[in-house]
Amino acid sequence: MANAFVAAFEILSFGAIIVLIVLGLGIIASMMGIFNFAQGEFVLLGAYITYLAYAKGMPIWAGMVAAPFVVGALGFALEALIIRRFYAAPIVAMLGTYALGLIIRESVRGLIGGFYLTVPEPIGGSIDIGAMHISAWRFTIIVITLLVMAGCYLLLSRTSFGLRMRATLENPSLARASGISTPLMYGATFAFGSALAGLAGALIVPVFSLYADLGLRFLIQGFVAVMVGGVGSFIGPVAGAGVIGTLSAALPWIMAPVVADVLVFVLAIVFIKFRPQGLIAGKGV
Amino acid sequence: MLLEAAGIKKIFGKLTALDGAALSVGENEFHGLIGPNGSGKSTLMKCIAGAEVPTQGTVSFVNTDITAYTPTERARAGMSLKFQITSVLPSLTLYDNILLALQAQSSLFDLVFSRTRGALHDQVMTMLRQFRLADRAFEAAAALSHGQQQWLEIAMALAGKPKLLLLDEPTGGMSLEERRVTGELLQPIKQHCSLVIVEHDLDFIRDICDRLTVLDQGRVLASGTVPEIQANPSVQEIYLRRA
Amino acid sequence: PAPWANAAEAPIKVGIATDLTGPIAYAGNADANVAKMVIKEINAAGGLLGRPLELYIEDTASNESVAVGNVRKLIQRDKVDMVLGGITSSMRNAIKDPIVARGKTLYIYPQLYEGKECTPYLFCTGPTPAQQCDEFIPWLIKNGGKKFALPSANYVWPHTLNVYARKVIEANGGEVVFEEYYPLDQVDFSATVNRIVSNKVDVVFNTVIPPGVGPFFKQLYEAGFLKNGGRLACVYYDENTLNINQAAEIEGLASCLDYFKVLTKENPFDAKIQAAYEKDFPGNFLFAAGSAATGTYRGLKLWEAAVKEAGKIDRESVAAALDHAKIAEGPGGPAEMVPGKRHCKMKMYTAVAKGGNYEIVARSSGLVDPKEC
Amino acid sequence: MLKPMSVVREAIATDMGDEADGAMAEGAAAGQAKDRVKAGRKILPIVEAVVLVAALLAPLVLQDYLTVFATRVIILALFALSFDLVWGYAGIMSFGQALFFGSAGYGVALLARDLDITNIFLVLPAGTLIGLAFALLLGGFLLLGRHPSSVIFVSLGTLTGSYAADRLARGWYYLGGQNGIPSIAPMSLGTYEFTEGPAFYYLVLGILVVVYLLCRFLVRSQFGLALAGLRENEQRIAFFGYKAQHLKAIIFTIGGAVAGLAGSLYAFHEGFVWPNMVGVVVSTQVVLYVLFGGSGTLIGAVIGAVIVEGVSFWLSDNYRDIWPIILGVLLLLVILFRPLGLISFVLGERERVGSFGAKAKENP
Amino acid sequence: MPEFLDIKHLDAGYGRSQVLFDVTLGIPWRGGVAVLGRNGAGKTTLMKTIVGELPAWKGELAFDGRDISRRATQERVRAGIGYVPQEHSVFARLSVRDNLAVGSLASKKADAVDHVLTIFPKLGQRLDQPAGTLSGGERKMLAIGRAMLGDPKLLLLDEPTEGVWIGVIEEITERLIELARTIAVIIVEQHLDLALRVADYAYVLDRGRVALQGEAGQVRSNPELMRYLAP
C-alpha cells in the first residue's frame, strides 16, 4: 500500500515535470505552428539563471523568479529578430530554431565548462509519512505545475489577451483587419512560451543538476507529447505531456527500463497513427 | 441512373447536417442543387465525392455501390469535384495545374516513362484558352484573383474527362456576364458528362439545368424538372421565408 | 627554448585527439591541457632524441564521424608519430582503425575502461575492471554490506564491468540483488530507488552516468538510503563529478581510482604536477582521474621512456620499447606496462566522499595488475 | 513600373504567416522568375556542370588526406540526395533518414564481419536493399492508411523510428552496442581492395553521378510533377484520382534505397559503424545539408553537403573550441537570409520543382 | 472640405507586378460607394491597399484628413476602418462565439453581439462550432457580423454576398442601406442591383484603372458598363 502510494507520487511528479516543460513548447507549437527546437535551450537558460543566482550567493528562489522573466524577454527579442521570418515555412523554422538552440547550448556549455553542477532546492529534504519519504521539492513542483496550468488556461480562455492571441495565430491578416496588433501578439506569445520554459528550467534544475544538454534531453519527448495531445489547442499538449510523462515514469516499474524507453515512443507513434487529431481534437482553448 | 445517393445522413456532433437526403442523376443530365445556407448542399456533394463519410446511406455510381470507396477510387471511376472554397495548387503554374488534372488516371509507368508532356501540351493550352487563362499559363496559380481561380478550378475539374462533374458554387464572385460565359463553357460537356451544380443564382441554374433538387435543413424538399420545382408551393415558401 | 641537439631533424609530432567540444568537453580539454604541460616539460628538458616535440590537437567532438575526419588530418596531413586520445570506448573504436590499421601509427588510449582491447599497437594507460574491483569490492563488503545492487547505464562499459564485479562480489561472499540497465539519458529512477530500498540493499555499485546519476543519487538520498546506512559506490567518481550533487546526497560515496587530488598532501610528486597544472591552466578543467587526465600524463611519459629506450621514432621500435616501458613517478605513483599485454600496472586508491571532499581510506600495497589480454 | 525590391520585402514583412502572405511571396517569386527567364533561362544545368567538373578535378588538386575527406563528403552528398528526393520533391519530412543510411551500414558491416562478404557487387546491392526494405516498412506504416498523414506526424514518426533504432543499436550486443562495429574489412572486387584514396573517390563519384541522373530523370517526369502537386495539397491531388499515398510511399522507398546505398559506402569508407549512424544526430545533419544547399533542386543537396562538411572541417581546424557555435551562427544566417538555400543565389524559383520546360513551345 | 477617404494617384500590386494604376477616388463621410469590375480587375487589390494589407507603391491615401499610407493595418482599423475580406474571412479554428468576440474587442456597446445575432439568427445556432466548419453562406454572415461589431466609420465589403442565399441577401442589403445612412460603406459586389441599391456613387475598375465613375443611376444606365463587366 505504502509502496503503491510512493509509486503514484513518483510517477505523478515526473509527469508534472514533463507537463511543465511541455507547456511552453505546446503553446508555441499549437498556437504559432512552430516546432521550436530551441525550446530545450530556453529550459536550459532558465536553469542556468537559477544557477547563476546560487553561484553569486543570492537566494535561489530569487533566481527562480527571475528566470521566466529573463528568458521571456530573450524570447521576445528573438521573436522580433529571427523567428518572425519563419512563420510561413514551418520546416525552415524547425531548422532555424535548431541552429538557434545549438548556439545557445554551446555557449552555455562554454560558460559552465561542460560540467554537471548542482543547485540546491529552496525547499529541501523530504516529507516523511511513516516509513515513506516524499521529496519536498518534487511535491512543490507538482503544486506549482498545477497552478501554472490553471493560470495559463484562464489566461488563454478567459481574457481578451488570450482571445487576441488565438485570433492572431489563427489568421494574422484577418486579426490585423480586426484591429489587433499582430507583431506584438506574436512577440508576446513567443515570449510567454519561452518564459514558461524558463520557469520549467528553474524549477527542475535542483532535481536534475545543471548541464548543457539538460533541455535537449526533454525535447523529443516534448514533441511526441504535443503530438499525442493534439496540436492546435492549449489543453491537448498538456494532456499529452501528462500521459507521456506518467507513462515514461510508470513503465520502468513493470518492465526493463531500456525496453520501456523505446516502448513509450513506439506506443505514442502508433497512437497518433490511429488518432491523428490527438487525445483532444484541436478546438477550444 | 448514373448516380444514386439514397438515405444520406450526416451528423456532426449535435448537428444533423443531412437527414436522409437523396440525389439521383441520369446520364448527360445537368442537375441543380439548391437550398438555403447551411441546408447541407456542400455536405451532400462531399459525401458523394468522398470528402466526407456519411453517417448513414449509400452512394452508387454507374450501378456500383461506391459508399466505401476512397476519393481517389471515386475519381478514377469518373467523378470530379470542384470545392466551394477554391483549392488550386498555389505555387504551381496554371499549366502544371491543368497538366496534373489531365493525367490523373495515368499508370505509374506512364507517369515515369512516357513523354505525355508533349502529347498533352495542346490539350492543356486549349483548356487554358477556353477559360481565358492562356496568357497567364506560366504564372503561379496563387497570383490569380478569386474569380480567376474559380475558372481554373472548373478547368481542372473538367480536364479529367469525368463522367460526373460536381461543381460547388462555381460562379461565386463572378459578374452576370461572366456567369453567362461560364454557362456557355459548360454546355458542350453535356455530350459526355453529367453535372451536379450547387448555385444560389436561380436564373443561372434555370438556364443550364434539366432537373433540380431543393434541400432544406438536410432533407430533400423537392426534386424534379425546373418548371415543376418553380411551381412547387413548399419551395416557394422557403424562398419567402427569412433565413 | 632549449637548444636541440638534433635540431636539424624535423620535430617529433605528437597527436592528441580528444573531446574539445560536446558533452564531455570538460574531460577532453583537461586531457589536452595535460598534453600541453607534458610536452612543454619534455621540450624544456631538451626534447626527445635531441629533437623538439610538436603537439597537434584535434577535436573528436563526441561525434565519431567528425572524429574520424579529424584523426585522418592528424595521420594523413600532419603525419604524427603517435596519437593519444579518445575518451569513450565508442570513440576509441571509431578512431583506432584509422590510426592503427589504416594509418599505421601508434595509439595510446588513456581512459579507464571495460578492458578487452587487445589490438596491436594500441596501448591502454587507464585502469581496467580488475584494477578497479579487485581491492575495492572486498573493501565495500567489509564497509558496506553483502547485498549489492548494480544499477547501470546501458552501454558496453557497465555491462562488462558488471560481469567482472559480480564475479568478485560473489567470490567474496557478497550477493547481487539486482543488475539493471537504463537508457543513457534516463533521468527518473523512482522504480529503481524503490527496488533498492525495498530489497534492503547495502551497497549500490553504480555505473549510471551523467546526466542520470545526479537525479539518481538525489532520489536515493531522498528515499532515505544513506540515512539507513546504505553505501554508494561508483568507480568513475573523481573531483569533477563531486559537484553533480550536493555534498549531503553523496556522503560516504566510495570510489576507486588511480589518483585523487588529496594525494598531493602525502605525495610530493603529485603535489608537483598538480601545482604545475594549476599554474598553467587555472580554469575549470581539473586534473582528475575520471577524465583520463592522469592516463594521459602516464601515457605520454611511458611513451617518452619508450622513445628514449628505442632511440628511434618508427612505430615498430617504439612499440617494442613501450611494451615494457616504466616510469618511476606519475600521478598516484609509479607505473609500468605489463609486457605483451599493452596495459598498465599502477597503484589504486579507494576514497570516500566526506563533506564534498575525498578522503583516502585504502590503497593498494603495490602496483595492481590490469589482468587484460 | 518596377518597384524596388525593398518594397516587396516590406510587403512580405508586414504580412507574415498567413495564406495571403504565402500567396504574395509566391507572387514575388514568380515575378523574379520571369525576369530570370528573360535573362537567360537554364541556370541549373550550368551549375550541375560546374559541380561535376570540380568534382572530377578535385583529387588532382587536393592533398591525399583531403581526397579521402572529399570521398566521404561525396558519400554524404549521395545521402543528402536521398533526403532531397523525399523532402524537396514529395514534401515528406523524413527526420529519420539516417535510419536507412545506418541500417544499411550495419547490414554490410555484419556481412563483412560475420560472413566475410566484401565483394562490391554483393555489398552495395545488399545495402541498397536494406535501405529500401526499412523505408518500405516505415513508409508503409507512416504514409499509407485511412487518414492522410500530416507533415508533422511523418516527421515525428520518422524521427522516432530513427531514435528507437539508435536506442536499439546501443543496447544490442550483437551489433556492438554503444561501441558499434569497428575495423570493417575493405570493399573488394576480386582481389582488388578499395582502400581510401583516389580510386575510392572516383568509384563513389561515379555512383553519385549515375544516381543523380536517375533521380533527375525521375523528378522531371510527370511523376515528379505529381509529387510537386502532392506537396502543395495532398487532398486535392487525391481528388484528381492520383493514388497520392502510394506515390509518396514509392518515393519514400526510393529515398530509402539511395540512403542505403550511401550508408553501405560510408561503412566501408570509414571502416566502422556506430549507433549515431542510425540516430537523430545524423538524421538532422542530412536535413541541414539539404536546407543549406537548397531543397528541391538535387544539385542543392550535393552543394549543401559539400559546403556544410567543408565548413565544419575548416572551422574545427581553425576555431577548435568554439566551432559548433560558429557553425550554428552560419546556419542561422543562411536560414534567415537564404531560406531557399545557397543555391538560390544563382537559381530562380522557377527552375525548382514543379516547373518543367514546356514554355519554350508556347512562346515562339 | 476633403473627402473622408481620399485616394489620389494610387499605384499598388504584388511583388513586382503592378495591379492598380493611378487610381483616384473619394469616399464621402457617409453613404455607400460601389466598386465594380470584372474578375481580376483589381477590386480586391484596392481593398487590401486601403486597409494596408498591401503597401501603396505611390500616391496618397488620406483617411479622416490624415495620411495613413504608412500606417499598419491594425492602426487603420483602430482608426475606424472595418474590412470584410473576400477570402479567409473568419478565424477558422475559433468558435463562432470567439469570432464575434474578436470583432467586439474594440466595441463599447454591450448588446452589439446580440444585435448581430438578431440579424443573422443562423449564427445563433452555431455559436460553439469552429467557424471553419460553417457552410459557405454562414461564413459570410459571420464575417459581416464580425466587421460590423467593430463600430467602423468606414466599412469595406469585398463581395459580402457571394454564396449567400437570396433570402439572406435581402436582409444584408437592408442592413447595409441602413448602415450607409450613418457611416461610409465601400462595397465590391457582383450583384449589380444590390450594389447600386446600397451605393449612391460607383466606380468601375478596368485592368487596374478607374474606367467609369458617377452617380449610381448614371453608371447603371451607362452603355459602356456591360463592356467593362464582361469577361
Ligand SMILES: Nc1ncnc2c1ncn2[C@@H]1O[C@H](COP(=O)(O)OP(=O)(O)OP(=O)(O)O)[C@@H](O)[C@H]1O
Ligand atoms: N465539420 C462540420 N462540423 C460541424 N458542422 C458542420 C461541419 N460541416 C458542416 N457543418 C454544418 O452543416 C450544415 C450544412 O453545411 P453545408 O456546408 O453542407 O451547407 P450548404 O448547404 O453548402 O450551405 P451554403 O450554401 O452556405 O454553402 C451547416 O449548418 C454547417 O454549419
Ligand SMILES: Nc1ncnc2c1ncn2[C@@H]1O[C@H](COP(=O)(O)OP(=O)(O)OP(=O)(O)O)[C@@H](O)[C@H]1O
Ligand atoms: N498574390 C498575387 N500575386 C500576383 N498577382 C496577383 C495576386 N493576387 C491577385 N493578382 C493579380 O492582380 C489582379 C487583380 O486581382 P484582384 O484580386 O484585385 O481582382 P478582383 O477584381 O478582386 O477579381 P475577382 O472579382 O476575381 O475577385 C489579377 O490580375 C490577379 O491575377
Ligand SMILES: [Mg+2]
Ligand atoms: Mg456550401
Ligand SMILES: [Mg+2]
Ligand atoms: Mg476579388
